[in-house]
């Protein structure tokens with residue numbers, strides 16, 4: 001069985017972060033492991049508290065995983081401070097980790113800032129250069145490419161700029177566009193669109209975490225970059241189309257959409 005490690009924050013409401021990652025990995029047929037960067041007190045309406053682990057403890061978590069069950073892919077999500085980012089970069093270099101998917105989480109769907117400005121600089125210097133693929137949404141791509149994105153052509157230019165700066169594939173996610181849900185992959189000097197029908201579902205808490213974990217799972221299973229993205233895009237579309245509606249704000253997705261088909265009566 002292929003193994004995937006998520007290095008990310010915990011979301012107490014289970015819609016994003018480590019919880020979304022583990023649900024996604026299980027549904028994508030890989031063994032899921034976690035190194036928690038922070039606890040968040042969070043629900044569908046907002047984040048009320050963040051408690052980071054120390055860099056030393058995060059190092060211990062990563063050591064514990066790599067010295068026993070070596071992951072075939074690593075997904076990195078919320079990492080809010082420079083010390084934690086440096087620790088991750090140092091450990092992943094030391095263990096020569098493969099298939100590193102970085103979701104440069106900056107702001108939660110609910111509007112809460114999940115990283116400091118200083119940490120964004122460290123992210124650029126230390127972590128992005130070791131990534132296999134980055135998955136920024138449009139506001140994150142604007143920060144990383146240092147440009148405004150208003151058109152499809154801008155998405156391509158930004159993805160190319162980021163890819164050339166950090167030597168990795170870039171998937172610029174179009175979930176923040178109002179008319180479609182088309183994502184742009186810039187890989188090996190070429191761009192390719194992964195088009196998605198916009199699903200009329202306001203419950204999008206954790207879509208970015210889910211997509212990046214699905215990509216990591218598919219890379220771990222040996223799919224090439226394009227196929228890994230194509231399958232991950234299909235997964236997120238199905239999870240959104242299952243139309244789960246929980247909580248008072250932007251709710252989580254239904255990762256059990258497949259199981260609900262198979263075990264109809266037990267998924268009420």
Ligand SMILES: Nc1ncnc2c1ncn2[C@@H]1O[C@H](COP(=O)(O)OP(=O)(O)OP(=O)(O)O)[C@@H](O)[C@H]1O
Pocket residue numbers: 016107108109136137138173174175176181182183196197198199200201204205206207208209211233236237240
């Ligand atoms: N309403 C929607 N219908 C279909 N696909 C969507 C919708 N919203 C987001 N997506 C898809 O979900 C994935 C995540 O995109 P998005 O741009 O929302 O990332 P994000 O902002 O990082 O997510 P998050 O909500 O976790 O912060 C992309 O593949 C995007 O196209």
Ligand SMILES: Cc1ncc(COP(=O)(O)O)c(N)n1
Pocket residue numbers: 008009010011016017018040042077078105107108109110204205206207208209
């Ligand atoms: C622990 C954690 N990690 C990531 C996100 C981003 O996800 P979203 O933008 O969907 O809220 C989050 N809200 N919480």
